[in-house]
Amino acid sequence: MVTSRDDFSIAIRSAFLKKGIKQKFSLLALIITSIILLSLEAINSKSLNFVRSAVKDVVYRTSFVASVPSNSITSVFTKVQNYFEVYEQYEIAKSKLQQLENQKNQINYLKVENDKLKKVIDDTDVYNYESVTTKVLVDKKSPFLKSVILNKGFNSGFKKGMPVLDGPYFVGRITEVNYLSSRTLLISDLNSKIPVLIEPMGYRAIMTGNGEKLALLEFLPKNHQLEAGSLVYTSGTDGIFFPGIPIGRVELTEKKFYIKFFSDLSQLYFVNVITSKPIGSE
Amino acid sequence: MFLFRKKFARRFFSLIPLFILFYLVCSETDFNFEKLSFLSFNLIYIVIFYWVLKNPDILGYGFIFLAGIVNDVIIGLPIGVSSITYLVLAGFAAYVRYLTVAPSLIYDWIVFVPSIAVTNSVYFYILRIFFDIEVNYIALALNASITILLYPIIGILFNFLSKIIIVRKNV
Numbered sequence: 001m002v003t004s005r006d007d008f009s010i011a012i013r014s015a016f017l018k019k020g021i022k023q024k025f026s027l028l029a030l031i032i033t034s035i036i037l038l039s040l041e042a043i044n045s046k047s048l049n050f051v052r053s054a055v056k057d058v059v060y061r062t063s064f065v066a067s068v069p070s071n072s073i074t075s076v077f078t079k080v081q082n083y084f085e086v087y088e089q090y091e092i093a094k095s096k097l098q099q100l101e102n103q104k105n106q107i108n109y110l111k112v113e114n115d116k117l118k119k120v121i122d123d124t125d126v127y128n129y130e131s132v133t134t135k136v137l138v139d140k141k142s143p144f145l146k147s148v149i150l151n152k153g154f155n156s157g158f159k160k161g162m163p164v165l166d167g168p169y170f171v172g173r174i175t176e177v178n179y180l181s182s183r184t185l186l187i188s189d190l191n192s193k194i195p196v197l198i199e200p201m202g203y204r205a206i207m208t209g210n211g212e213k214l215a216l217l218e219f220l221p222k223n224h225q226l227e228a229g230s231l232v233y234t235s236g237t238d239g240i241f242f243p244g245i246p247i248g249r250v251e252l253t254e255k256k257f258y259i260k261f262f263s264d265l266s267q268l269y270f271v272n273v274i275t276s277k278p279i280g281s282e
Numbered sequence: 283m284f285l286f287r288k289k290f291a292r293r294f295f296s297l298i299p300l301f302i303l304f305y306l307v308c309s310e311t312d313f314n315f316e317k318l319s320f321l322s323f324n325l326i327y328i329v330i331f332y333w334v335l336k337n338p339d340i341l342g343y344g345f346i347f348l349a350g351i352v353n354d355v356i357i358g359l360p361i362g363v364s365s366i367t368y369l370v371l372a373g374f375a376a377y378v379r380y381l382t383v384a385p386s387l388i389y390d391w392i393v394f395v396p397s398i399a400v401t402n403s404v405y406f407y408i409l410r411i412f413f414d415i416e417v418n419y420i421a422l423a424l425n426a427s428i429t430i431l432l433y434p435i436i437g438i439l440f441n442f443l444s445k446i447i448i449v450r451k452n453v
Contacts, residue, residue, distance in 0.1 A: 015376035038362035066308035190416035211418040
């Protein structure tokens with residue numbers, strides 16, 4: 001028994017303390033180094049942030065270059081697939097165009113009417129914002145965390161918390177900014193919580209990512225009469241995001257209300273980052 | 283010339299595991315499928331466990347540590363989380379290597395189960411308790427299960443590579 005216990009302790013010691021013939025570091029030394037690095041994450045000093053930012057910029061660019069071969073293959077597959085779908089898409093596009101023509105006429109009428117009413121109430125244009133278009137540098141699929149790395153950072157005036165749009169649709173917010181790159185936390189991530197407005201009922205709620213393609217609607221008013229198909233927009237109550245940015249549509253699954261996003265978060269190539277602050281925020 | 287070619291071929295084959303490890307952490311290519319999330323698995327864990335167990339000189343601990351750092355930067359995790367998890371897994375593999383007299387793929391596979399369970403627990407607790415980052419533990423558990431199931435298949439492929447490296451070394 002004693003011998004057996006000795007064997008185990010010798011094996012543990014050998015595994016963690018002994019260096020192999022070609023090993024330069026022992027496992028224990030590297031684990032301690034990792035713990036020290038993890039503790040440094042809690043320290044927020046200017047010089048450390050500079051080093052972090054530089055390291056991240058270099059790693060992101062390396063990752064982008066390393067991903068070129070696999071991305072090229074994926075792109076070829078997508079192109080071939082697209083060619084097969086061209087005719088079908090043409091038919092859909094034709095019918096949609098007809099619908100849009102009709103809607104355009106209605107919108108023009110509403111716009112004129114809206115401008116007239118605005119003049120009456122002397123309202124400012126709250127939706128007038130500046131945005132910067134940027135490329136998605138790295139989109140590493142992770143089943144646990146949903147984020148993408150963007151091609152621009154401090155150099156383009158990006159700051160933490162800025163909203164990110166895919167076309168007109170809200171897809172996330174910036175959570176990390178480096179000099180040449182930044183990270184966007186997508187709305188599908190478990191750690192994403194965004195105040196939203198549900199129309200036409202006008203309900204306010206919190207949209208929480210669930211790590212999947214849908215997001216959960218929480219903190220709905222008591223005795224609400226929410227229906228599937230209602231539209232979800234940013235509410236702007238947090239003072240960070242502009243109000244009225246479309247996000248998705250309400251879906252009812254297993255007695256829970258979810259939001260199906262308008263944008264396909266797995267297909268982000270170019271996004272717009274809103275660099276101006278909403279009126280009324282500091 | 284023959285000696286040079288022999289040396290080059292041996293070096294080339296022995297660098298393949300290291301190349302796979304760094305390619306997986308650096309590039310967007312991994313085996314986390316968005317549409318077939320139930321089939322996602324972690325090839326990095328298999329690479330680390332297999333090669334530390336079979337031939338630790340091919341996959342140095344320093345490289346495993348570095349791969350963890352790169353992975354953290356790209357995934358957006360606090361720097362050091364993946365390094366610790368990878369090194370814990372490497373620790374398990376090294377421990378088993380020192381204990382095992384007659385290695386076999388089945389035995390390695392059985393040991394891989396608790397190793398992955400502990401490694402993923404370390405990963406989950408560091409993120410959840412120390413950094414308050416929410417992690418989809420169902421996806422994590424599913425990913426671990428598929429990784430465990432695929433270990434023997436990928437292990438057989440690595441066995442071929444391992445044999446080539448040994449043969450080249452002995453030529």
